[in-house]
Amino acid sequence: MKLNERGEIIDPNVGDAELVRMEFGPRRIVLHIKLAISEDIFVLRLANPRWMSFSTNHSQNVIDRIVVTTDLREAAALAPQYIREMLLRREQTIPSQKYKLEPLKAIYITPASGPELSCIADDVTAIDPTKLPQQRGE
Numbered sequence: 001m002k003l004n005e006r007g008e009i010i011d012p013n014v015g016d017a018e019l020v021r022m023e024f025g026p027r028r029i030v031l032h033i034k035l036a037i038s039e040d041i042f043v044l045r046l047a048n049p050r051w052m053s054f055s056t057n058h059s060q061n062v063i064d065r066i067v068v069t070t071d072l073r074e075a076a077a078l079a080p081q082y083i084r085e086m087l088l089r090r091e092q093t094i095p096s097q098k099y100k101l102e103p104l105k106a107i108y109i110t111p112a113s114g115p116e117l118s119c120i121a122d123d124v125t126a127i128d129p130t131k132l133p134q135q136r137g138e
Helices: 073-078 081-091
Strands: 009-011 018-025 028-034 041-047 051-053 062-069 105-113 117-121 123-127
Touching: 009 062, 018 062, 041 117, 073 081, 073 105, 073 117, 105 123
Parallel strands: none
Antiparallel strands: 018 028, 028 041, 041 123, 051 117, 062 105, 105 117
16 A cells, blocks of 8 residues: 555555445454456455444445545544543653554545545554455355
C-alpha cells in the first residue's frame, strides 16, 4: 500500500473500487475491497479499532478514495464524547514516562456511492488476501 502526501492510498488504485465484505473480530476489522481495474481483492486490516462509524442500505458501496492518517481531528469531531476523552488522555504524558504511545491512525473511506466510513484504530495495514483463512462456503 502506497500513500501520497495527503495520506490517500494511491497504490493500488482504489478509485471506483467496491467494499465487498467486512469481517469483525475481537481486536480487528478486515475490509475486503474489489479493485475496479484488475478486479483483484485488496484487504485492509484495522488493528484494535477504538471507534468506527459506518452504515449502509446501498447494494453497492463504491469508493472514491481512501485516506489513512495520524491526524485524528476529523474523526474525533465525528466520534462520541467518550472517544474524544480517550484521545485527550492519550495526548497527555507524564514527564518521567519511559515509553511513548504509538500514534493512533484514522481511516476515511469517501464513497462515490454509499456511506462514508470513518474509523480510529491502533494501525491500518494492507494484508495479502492469500494469507487470510478461508471462509466456509467460499
